[in-house]
Amino acid sequence: MAEFLPVSGEEMRARDWQYCDFVVVSGDAYVDHPSFGCAIISRLLESMGFRVGILSQPDFRTADSFKEFGRPRYAFLVGSGNVDSMVAHYSVSKVRRNVDEYSPGGRPGKRPDRAATVYCNLAKQAYPEVPVVVGGLEASLRRFAHYDYWDDTVMPSILDDCGADLLTFGMGEHQTRLIAERLAKGEAPAAMHDIPGTCYLTDSFGLPEGYIECAGFNKVSADKVAYAKACRIQMDNQDPLTGKPVVQKQKSGKYLVQNKPSMPLYRPELDSVYALPFTRTYHPMYEAMGGIPAIEEVGFSIAQNRGCFGGCNFCAITLHQGRRVTSRSADSILEEGKRITESPNFKGYIHDVGGPTADFRLPSCKEQMKNGMCADRKCLAPTPCPKLLVDHKEYVSILRRLRELPGVKKVFIRSGIRYDYLMLDKDETFFKELIEHHVSGQLKVAPEHCAPTTLKYMGKPNVEVFNRFVKRFYQLTKSAGKKQYLVPYLMSSHPGSTLKDAVELAEWLQKNKMRPEQVQDFYPTPGTVSTCMFYTGLDPYTMKPLYVAKTSEEKALQRALLQYFDPRNKEKVRKALAMTGRTDLLPVLLPYEKRQPAERQQPGRKNTAKPVKQNNPREKQNKWHNVKSRANANKK
Incomplete structure (x- = not known):
């Protein structure tokens, strides 16, 4: 041992x-x-x-x-x-x-x-x-x-x-x-x-051959245009085949x-890393201190891939792991599955078989293996590249083999899947087996927003793709005789998102009966394109200006709109609707308070929204509400 x-x-x-x-x-x-x-x-x-x-x-x-x-x-x-x-x-x-x-x-x-x-x-x-x-x-x-x-x-x-x-x-x-x-x-x-x-x-005499120089610290700290241009140079040189050394004076x-990025580990190298003799738990010295909470989610999980060609602008994976996907062999994953089942604390549930994006196992296309990743477009957004490889067969086979291991009751997929990639697969075998075997009551997906401009700056597909996915998910769930739910990840105040966009998102959520328990304000972490947008107010790929919500007040308003149904947010929702000229939505988004006659219709605007009956806490809860408690009940 x-x-x-x-x-x-x-x-x-x-x-x-x-x-x-x-x-x-x-x-x-x-x-x-x-x-x-x-x-x-x-x-x-x-x-x-x-x-x-x-x-x-x-x-x-x-x-x-x-x-x-x-x-x-x-x-x-x-x-x-x-x-x-x-x-x-x-x-x-x-x-x-x-x-x-x-x-x-x-x-x-x-x-x-x-x-x-x-x-x-x-x-x-x-x-x-x-x-x-x-x-x-x-x-x-x-x-x-x-x-x-x-x-x-x-x-x-x-x-x-x-x-x-x-x-x-x-x-x-x-x-x-x-x-x-x-x-x-x-x-x-x-x-x-x-x-x-x-x-x-290094000093100036120690620079490598063939380098590209981006604006130095003094320049980018004083000139936001220079910062945005430097960001573009840095992002364009993160491919191990096409990237060049990048130099910046400090x-x-x-x-x-x-230096140019290192080549990702090939499959045999990745397999060898996960075959190392890990104890798979925290050091015993922490036992008396309450253990380490972070192990709870990953202790019985399997990382099957690295890298992500999804290319979301707010994600740090592009600058860290890169866009090229590499994955482990089926045998390597099965061996780790067997080791998990041998743990004395294993209760029969493998919590995840995934990675940055759970269902990516292949490179995005054949050309990238010899020519590198495209610098001028994304693989999936705003529309999928015609050369994109879409295949879940190997992943399905691996999941089936894991389910057959002695002692395994359930194999879940909890790291995110790309619903737009899933919808491109005409063979619905994975989609059906995902619903039948691998959802623990709830499936996490990340539409992030619905407003076209905001989605464009996020690097996400049009919301219609998500709408089609939702419809098909519930069709297949019903056919399987299950009660399972989607948990949408949503983000407020992303660069490019105006208050009107946030109102549009609230209206979309209400129309689709979605009540997210958790939403995330955009968090400008180092090393992402979205953080560059936040700081500079520029899209580094077009150098065109974009709107950025920076005041704490507007951020609070955008966040409140995503949870418009919470009575604690009613004053913020009222204010946001008034500021955007959308008081016609008051009886739709705020059905839990008594309407004043003057609020029922905005002058000069036809009010087509029907009043919604006030929520009764004893009635059956909305399918998007309180999914965590349902998931916990399903686990039990």
Whole structure:
């Protein structure tokens, strides 16, 4: 049985080690599961024969905490955790969160703000001569000069602030392997500027051949047009086949060099990563502290793919994992399924078989394998590319085999599916089996909005595609004799969304009897096209201006419209309808309060909306309402 890697000097010495070759630093608690980047990188190094120590959530008030294992023989490898530390700490309204699912007992405060930067500086203070390599999501998305929502300013590359010798972006296995091998041979980080998937700082005489330069920090922090143009250059060079080195001058006067991205892991390489000896749970030291909440969702889940060609503008996957999809073999997935069933805590339910998009297993088209991804269009939106490969056969076969494993009662799909991709598949086998076997009472889908302009800026398809999907979902659900529900993900205040668009969305929700329990205000996280739009007010692909809701008042109004049915939102809904000249919708969206005669019809406008009977809490609830409690009941 696999054992945990040492988390202290005491555990290191218990293995009769006098030192560690690498110390892997993480802002998350130590969970030895392949859903955690720290676990993958540390197990990969272990498989190469290196001695690895895990420095998990070290005391960030002192550099002494980085001396726990003594001086690492080769390097510190630093990451902030599975989530950007600022997102982990703050809501979209910049209010401090009171729960951190990646910390013991869910208690916050175990990592600092901008954790990767803090950790790297502490490692350098502890052992100035030891190389420091920063990686993971936070470093990956902050590798260029970037708009920081929390300070409302443009910040330089994280490399300019953290003092690391190298930065790895993306998933990191190829880069980590090469860096480790070359450090072990005695090479210095300064000699490793040729590794794909890495960034480094250099003087003007150290720039690579064939590079593309985007506007530097001083320019993009003062000129929003320059920022938008730089964003476009950066996004256009994220393909491992067509991407070129991108150079950007930083605040320090040094030049950031992003080498071309690393090739994604091929299927056998991906299989080998998931075959590493993970314990698949958190370190026992957390048991008395209440465990680690984050393991609850992924402990009995299987990641079957990486990358996403969906290309939503608000998603960070494009800049981190990339648009090229790679997937594991059926045998690899089945082996992991068998290991899950052998867990003493397994109750018969595999919670998910998915990834960034659950039903993507193939490259988007044959051409991308030799020519790279298209820089000038998306694969699915606004309309699907004619060359798009649509096939669920292998995925269906894998799900069937998992269902047949001894001890398995149910195999769920909880990570999102692309309903527009699903609707392109003329063979409805997967759609039918999804409904029959793989929905746990509710299926998450992400229309995000309904207004055409907003969807365009999101990089999403027209809402009519979603409408057709909904209709077919309930037809097939009824045919299967089941009562299952769709849970729509919706977003308010995305760049391009006006208050009139939000009213249109509320009207669409009411018409389709949708009552979302949860909605999300747009969160401008580093490294996305939508964040560029939010900061600059420009579409970086057309350089045309777009509307951006930035005041807390308008954001609150847009959010309230998405939950118009909640009596607590009635004053905001009334105000939004008045501001947009749509008081004709008052009797439709606010049926729970008594109408005043003057409000029943807007002068000069024919009122065709019929009054809606006031909700009776004892009547049968709407099919879109309270889906979570239904799902929990179904699980029981």
